Amino acid sequence: MSVPRITLYLDVVSPFGYIAFHVLRNSPVFAKCNITYVPIFLGGLMNACGNTPPVNIKNKDVWIGKERLRWARYFSVPMVESNPEGFPPMTLATERALCAVSVKSPEKLIPTIEALYHSFWVQGNAKIGQVEGFTPVLESVFGKDGTQEILQAMGHAEVKERLKANTDQAFKSGAFGIPWFECTNIKGETEGFWGIDHLGQVADFLGLDRGSDRGFKAVL
Numbered sequence: 001m002s003v004p005r006i007t008l009y010l011d012v013v014s015p016f017g018y019i020a021f022h023v024l025r026n027s028p029v030f031a032k033c034n035i036t037y038v039p040i041f042l043g044g045l046m047n048a049c050g051n052t053p054p055v056n057i058k059n060k061d062v063w064i065g066k067e068r069l070r071w072a073r074y075f076s077v078p079m080v081e082s083n084p085e086g087f088p089p090m091t092l093a094t095e096r097a098l099c100a101v102s103v104k105s106p107e108k109l110i111p112t113i114e115a116l117y118h119s120f121w122v123q124g125n126a127k128i129g130q131v132e133g134f135t136p137v138l139e140s141v142f143g144k145d146g147t148q149e150i151l152q153a154m155g156h157a158e159v160k161e162r163l164k165a166n167t168d169q170a171f172k173s174g175a176f177g178i179p180w181f182e183c184t185n186i187k188g189e190t191e192g193f194w195g196i197d198h199l200g201q202v203a204d205f206l207g208l209d210r211g212s213d214r215g216f217k218a219v220l
Contacts, residue, residue, distance in 0.1 A: 004206035005034045007182040009170040010113070011042035012098075012128060013091045015068035015079070016196045018117045020179035022077045023196075025114070028212045029203055037113055039098035040167040041091070042178055048167070049176040055088055071196050075215035080124045089129030093154065097134060099162040100153035105142070112141050 008024060010017040021037065024030050046053060055061045065083055072079035094116065101112045119137045120128040127133025131151065138147040153159050173182045174192040181193040185206050193202045203210040210216040 014178040085126040
């Protein structure tokens with residue numbers, strides 16, 4: 001029997017991507033879905049779309065700081081009150097590390113994403129975009145020896161190409177920002193949805209009962 005499928009494209013830099021990841025991982029609404037998490041480089045996606053980073057838009061830069069806290073509270077997602085210092089960081093290296101994990105140890109991709117999100121959006125690790133900043137996070141998942149293998153793999157052509165291919169895949173599926181949900185229902189129909197505020201549409205399209213999670217009272 002087929003089950004609803006979701007591909008979530010994410011980059012550690014996005015607080016809304018973090019909220020989406022947390023909800024998909026923990027909400028009973030999505031418990032029966034087959035979910036794939038795909039690391040991309042948001043900066044590359046924005047360039048491909050000709051999109052403007054929200055922090056570069058007057059008023060919106062302030063608004064998104066408030067909005068991430070609102071949505072975090074709706075869905076009971078742990079979230080640091082103030083943006084990490086220097087936000088937004090360049091996360092190219094971080095996303096390459098995640099792609100290295102997906103190549104070398106795919107079974108550890110989800111716990112690695114979870115650990116990086118926690119470090120940045122719960123603990124406020126301002127150096128999450130730097131190797132020295134995320135190495136301790138990787139060590140919490142892989143240990144020192146395993147982490148060195150991941151760090152070395154970051155420079156491999158296969159890993160760099162994986163990140164580029166993931167980002168291109170997101171763009172081709174219609175993405176212009178994060179979180180981007182590529183969803184396929186049990187009828188085999190596929191649609192793309194953007195933004196944490198469209199999780200209700202995601203659930204409805206997939207035929208899921210969103211009444212089991214109070215956070216859905218606030219979404220479209």
